[in-house]
Amino acid sequence: MSERLTVHDNNGRNIYDIVIEKDFSRLKDELLKLNIKEKRVCVVTETTVDSIYGDGILNIVRETSKEAYKFVFQAGEGSKNLYTVKDLYTFLIANHFDRKDILIALGGGVVGDLTGYGAATYLRGIDFIQVPTTLLAQSDSSVGGKTGVDFDGYKNMVGAFYQPKLVYMSTDTLKTLTDKEYLSGMGEVVKHGLIRDREFYNWLKENASDIMNKKDECLQYMAKTNCYIKRAVVENDFKEQGERAVLNFGHTLGHSIEKFLYEIHLHGECVAIGMNGAAYISYKKGYISKEDYEDILNTLKLFKLPVNENRIDVDNVLKATFSDKKMEGEKIKFIVLKEIGNAIIDKGVSVLDMKDALYKILGEE
Numbered sequence: 001m002s003e004r005l006t007v008h009d010n011n012g013r014n015i016y017d018i019v020i021e022k023d024f025s026r027l028k029d030e031l032l033k034l035n036i037k038e039k040r041v042c043v044v045t046e047t048t049v050d051s052i053y054g055d056g057i058l059n060i061v062r063e064t065s066k067e068a069y070k071f072v073f074q075a076g077e078g079s080k081n082l083y084t085v086k087d088l089y090t091f092l093i094a095n096h097f098d099r100k101d102i103l104i105a106l107g108g109g110v111v112g113d114l115t116g117y118g119a120a121t122y123l124r125g126i127d128f129i130q131v132p133t134t135l136l137a138q139s140d141s142s143v144g145g146k147t148g149v150d151f152d153g154y155k156n157m158v159g160a161f162y163q164p165k166l167v168y169m170s171t172d173t174l175k176t177l178t179d180k181e182y183l184s185g186m187g188e189v190v191k192h193g194l195i196r197d198r199e200f201y202n203w204l205k206e207n208a209s210d211i212m213n214k215k216d217e218c219l220q221y222m223a224k225t226n227c228y229i230k231r232a233v234v235e236n237d238f239k240e241q242g243e244r245a246v247l248n249f250g251h252t253l254g255h256s257i258e259k260f261l262y263e264i265h266l267h268g269e270c271v272a273i274g275m276n277g278a279a280y281i282s283y284k285k286g287y288i289s290k291e292d293y294e295d296i297l298n299t300l301k302l303f304k305l306p307v308n309e310n311r312i313d314v315d316n317v318l319k320a321t322f323s324d325k326k327m328e329g330e331k332i333k334f335i336v337l338k339e340i341g342n343a344i345i346d347k348g349v350s351v352l353d354m355k356d357a358l359y360k361i362l363g364e365e
Contacts, residue, residue: 002026003224007143007163007231018143018167018231020223022216024053024060027131027168031064034129034165040097041065044088044115045106046075049133052176057106057131069095073114077262080110080150082158088118102127102165108134108181109141109267113156116147120162130164133173135185136268139192139226140247142167144234154323155255171219179304180266182214186303187250187268189222191275192229194296195249198341200225201299208302246343249335250275253357256320257312265306272305277357281349282337284356292340307361314358318351 003020019030041061045054050072061068071091073079105115105128112130119128132142148159174182193201203221204211210218236243254274258267265273276297283293297307321332334349 003220005224005227005231008235010235015163016165016167018169018227020169020171020220020227022170022220023172024056024168024170027057027170028060028064030166030168031060031129034102034127036065036102038066038100040067040069040095040101041104042069042071042092042095042097042101043104043106044071044073044111044118046073046079046108046111048075049107049111053106053133053173057104061104067095075110077110077150077267080114082149082151084114085118085121085149088114089122092118092122097122097126099123099126102129104129104131105142105164106131106133108132108137112137112142113146113148113159116145116162116164117149117159120147120160125162127165128162130167132167132169134177135174135182135222136188136266137185138169138171138174138223139185140188140230142169143227143230144244144247153259154320155258157323169223171216171223174219175214183212183304184266184268186211187271187275187300187305189226190299190303190305191247191249191271192226194275194279194337194340195246195335195343196229196233196341197225198339200229201340205299205302212303245333245345246335248333249337249343250278252321252332252334253277253317253354253361256317257309257361259320260312260316261309264311265309269306272300272307273309273361275300276307277354277361278334278336280357280360281334281353284353285336285346287336287338288340292337296340308363310362312358312362314355314362317358318354321354 005018007015058070073084103119105112130142132138145161145163147162148156151157250271254271258270279293279296282288331347333345336346338344
């Protein structure tokens with residue numbers, strides 16, 4: 001049940017390992033490999049995750065470090081901002097953290113992104129470790145070194161590319177998630193199959209029942225395959241200058257929808273809605289067939305993910321897309337499917353194309 005993948009830099013040098021285990025039984029050994037005996041370590045987490053795993057992880061850290069601390073902030077996307085980062089800085093300063101010390105991000109994507117950004121900017125950069133506890137974080141956000149926080153409602157508008165020293169995943173943590181949280185993660189999982197691995201996409205459909213029931217073998221295989229796909233894309237483009245942008249399939253419209261509906265839909269759900277729009281544009285441009293487009297929608301629905309949303313204002317969503325990080329000059333680097341399993345960057349997607357896709361999302365032709 002144990003898996004280990006190594007992420008390399010552009011020159012083939014090892015940067016960090018991704019360790020996939022069923023539980024946290026090997027976390028102590030992995031921490032010891034990082035020589036943290038003489039370091040202060042701060043576990044950064046949020047209230048919900050802290051109530052389940054906080055003390056247990058803190059005890060492991062106490063056994064492996066010079067001093068162990070825990071910083072806990074309020075759960076939810078609403079905490080993913082510079083105010084929480086400021087509180088983290090204050091905590092680290094008060095406890096005399098210096099450049100040789102280390103942070104551990106224990107939680108989902110909000111915790112990982114915020115902790116990574118805090119680590120990247122505190123004293124111009126200290127080490128951090130990702131311990132993702134949600135499917136969304138294990139399949140996507142914990143791997144690749146993207147860190148950041150939201151700003152004035154815009155997703156991840158402030159951030160940095162900053163690689164962790166280790167990513168440690170316990171697939172058992174997925175069994176503590178609500179169905180909504182777990183299935184939100186399937187938005188990113190399905191996305192990985194669509195952009196780079198048709199065989200994995202087909203496997204997801206064939207094993208939907210076991211995935212929904214969180215069978216150990218499925219959780220392990222999903223984690224491993226997602227990490228292989230993410231690693232392959234990231235290693236070729238660490239700072240999203242080219243190929244890495246394909247990971248944003250469904251995100252241009254999805255992020256803009258999330259800006260207005262974050263209290264209703266989780267991130268992966270907004271990505272699923274955005275993938276409806278992106279797949280529709282792919283179909284209208286003649287890249288994929290109508291049958292493929294409908295199959296994508298049916299696959300998302302198989303995992304109880306939303307594909308339509310009638311509470312959006314088309315003009316407001318369109319306006320938000322032009323404040324998106326994926327803009328290049330006056331053009332959006334829109335990600336479409338050339339075929340299932342092969343995503344490409346298309347700078348020729350027009351405002352009219354996106355408007356048509358949003359009306360499709362609304363349920364209108």
